[in-house]
Amino acid sequence: MTEPAGESFAVEQTDVLVVGSGFGGAITAYHLAAGGARVVVLERGPWLRSDEFEHDFMLGSSYTRIFDFVVGDGMALLGGNCVGGGSVVYFAAMPRVPSFVFERKGSIGRRMWPATIDRAALDPWYDRVEQALPVSRNDWNTVTYAGGLFAAACARAGHTANPVPAAVDNTLCTNCNWMMAGCRFDAKRSLLLNYLPGAIANGAEIRPLHEVQRIARTDDGGYRVHYNVIHDDDYRLTNGSGAIDAKIVVLAAGAGATPVILQRSEAELGAMPHAVGRYFSGNGERLNTAVIDEDKARDLLGVSRPDGSAFRANQVGKGPCVASWDRLDGSLPEYSRFSLEQLYFPPGFGTILAQVPGPDGPTWFGPEKKELLRRWQSWLTTFTMSEDDNEGEFGAPPPTGNAFRISQQMLGRGPIRYRPTENTLRGWAESDAQVKEIMERDGLATVLPWSNDVVGAYTVHPLASCRIGDDPATSALDDRHELRGHPGIFVTDGSAVPCALTVNPALTIAALAERAVPGIVRAARQRGVAVSYGASLP
Ligand SMILES: Cc1cc2nc3c(=O)[nH]c(=O)nc-3n(C[C@H](O)[C@H](O)[C@H](O)COP(=O)(O)OP(=O)(O)OC[C@H]3O[C@@H](n4cnc5c(N)ncnc54)[C@H](O)[C@@H]3O)c2cc1C
Numbered sequence: 001m002t003e004p005a006g007e008s009f010a011v012e013q014t015d016v017l018v019v020g021s022g023f024g025g026a027i028t029a030y031h032l033a034a035g036g037a038r039v040v041v042l043e044r045g046p047w048l049r050s051d052e053f054e055h056d057f058m059l060g061s062s063y064t065r066i067f068d069f070v071v072g073d074g075m076a077l078l079g080g081n082c083v084g085g086g087s088v089v090y091f092a093a094m095p096r097v098p099s100f101v102f103e104r105k106g107s108i109g110r111r112m113w114p115a116t117i118d119r120a121a122l123d124p125w126y127d128r129v130e131q132a133l134p135v136s137r138n139d140w141n142t143v144t145y146a147g148g149l150f151a152a153a154c155a156r157a158g159h160t161a162n163p164v165p166a167a168v169d170n171t172l173c174t175n176c177n178w179m180m181a182g183c184r185f186d187a188k189r190s191l192l193l194n195y196l197p198g199a200i201a202n203g204a205e206i207r208p209l210h211e212v213q214r215i216a217r218t219d220d221g222g223y224r225v226h227y228n229v230i231h232d233d234d235y236r237l238t239n240g241s242g243a244i245d246a247k248i249v250v251l252a253a254g255a256g257a258t259p260v261i262l263q264r265s266e267a268e269l270g271a272m273p274h275a276v277g278r279y280f281s282g283n284g285e286r287l288n289t290a291v292i293d294e295d296k297a298r299d300l301l302g303v304s305r306p307d308g309s310a311f312r313a314n315q316v317g318k319g320p321c322v323a324s325w326d327r328l329d330g331s332l333p334e335y336s337r338f339s340l341e342q343l344y345f346p347p348g349f350g351t352i353l354a355q356v357p358g359p360d361g362p363t364w365f366g367p368e369k370k371e372l373l374r375r376w377q378s379w380l381t382t383f384t385m386s387e388d389d390n391e392g393e394f395g396a397p398p399p400t401g402n403a404f405r406i407s408q409q410m411l412g413r414g415p416i417r418y419r420p421t422e423n424t425l426r427g428w429a430e431s432d433a434q435v436k437e438i439m440e441r442d443g444l445a446t447v448l449p450w451s452n453d454v455v456g457a458y459t460v461h462p463l464a465s466c467r468i469g470d471d472p473a474t475s476a477l478d479d480r481h482e483l484r485g486h487p488g489i490f491v492t493d494g495s496a497v498p499c500a501l502t503v504n505p506a507l508t509i510a511a512l513a514e515r516a517v518p519g520i521v522r523a524a525r526q527r528g529v530a531v532s533y534g535a536s537l538p
Helices: 023-034 119-132 145-156 195-201 258-269 294-301 347-353 367-374 422-439 506-526
Strands: 011-019 039-042 067-073 075-080 205-207 210-217 223-230 238-251 285-292 322-324 339-343 356-358 361-363 379-385 392-394 411-418 445-449 457-459 489-491
Touching: 011 023, 011 223, 011 506, 023 039, 023 195, 023 238, 023 506, 039 210, 039 238, 075 411, 119 506, 145 294, 145 322, 145 339, 145 379, 145 422, 195 205, 210 258, 238 258, 238 506, 258 392, 285 294, 285 422, 285 457, 339 422, 356 367, 379 422, 422 445, 489 506
Parallel strands: 011 039, 011 238, 039 205, 067 411, 075 457, 238 489
Antiparallel strands: 067 075, 210 223, 223 238, 285 379, 285 445, 322 339, 339 379, 356 361, 392 411
């Protein structure tokens, strides 16, 4: 194999190279290591311990170090950037996907999921992940005040609401509401507490601050993975580079990064399937902020706190605890099904992104915005997850990573382009109307839009940019998650999920990764790796 002149690197050898340590990476790394393979995990972000998760918004605190916020054209993506990936920053809401989602056809006019996967086929894999993390069944005693208020508002408006299953140990949770900065109390069941320590105990090596750039072939039919070492404080800087040869590569860098690595590798690997970097879904997400009238909350819902305020709960609690699933009804037409989840967003993001109506449309400035900020503790944010149209596409990859890094940490400009179709816009409009119907009834709250109308859509659940499917024209991976035309490369992160799920996706990404492992083990054995499948859960 010929390498570019002037580049120097020490080439190591391993059996399996895993890119990214979120759900798709940690789960595959655990099983392959437990089965006896030599496993190296390269993770672009830092590795923080529980006592390093901080409760402030300062630049350089855990808050800015462990996020990746990429602004594209019409779509912004927020994800994790650390060992543990999105599981460290997520809200840990872990519902299963409703059955109708697996039958979705979308704009391609045929079933997007492989024929081998439906809800019944995925249930045993859901069971495993729920046991390993574990996921708790919440009840009304464990939901937060904000969740209770949303449920009461739903009931008044004639809608049902449900406690959401969550990977949170309620015996350890202090309701501090800082779960996005990483949980200091080990109450949030991130991958730092189960699959990753399990992988390490079985000999896997995890290397933080190692950002994979591209993949090439080796003469023996394996792959050479090239990485840069990222500076600990300023992610725009690199501290060198290197390469590792592997018989199997598992790509799990997240749906905003995996297709970019593959696109950049095309010159050396050969043509990519058409669907790499296409069909991106933002999970049909949409945010609305309801500014609660405290008096009305007390009078209409009969709730009050000892200090006389009825709500003012934004500072207390945890992430989403309650969701209304009335519209998760498979008999409704596609694009009109969605869930509404009560959500918490901290003042940093919230106040930057929330808008108020101005004379010429939504605005981020002016006296109304000041009033909105003054009352932020009385906000209740509702989160829509609907059926979008897989209308996102990635442009040419940036020189390194998945985005041009704009600031020292966290912020980048990425190649994603997203123009919501009429189908997506209709779903959002219907969900906006339902949020207003629930929250504005009898003046309980004033609902204000978030950023979608000005800067485009926003997602914390990127999906489908390198998806599984039966049709080679519209899916990049076969139903075993192997990249078409590139045997030995597997993709197990959110990019493999074929479409928007109408609920939070992490449990499904994790279940699909569990399901993919036996096939990856088989492929590794065919390539001479001494590995078996069947380890117990971590
Ligand atoms: C604030 C927030 C709240 C959320 N709440 C929920 C929730 O309540 N429920 C839910 O289901 N989902 C939630 N999510 C979404 C959830 O975190 C993601 O869906 C999930 O983590 C995606 O898993 P993944 O395996 O696709 O990728 P990730 O978990 O994102 O892991 C990808 C990893 O790869 C690393 N990486 C990227 N590029 C490279 C590279 N070039 N080289 C090496 N490493 C790389 C990243 O740093 C990251 O650690 C939330 C997300 C956010 C941001």
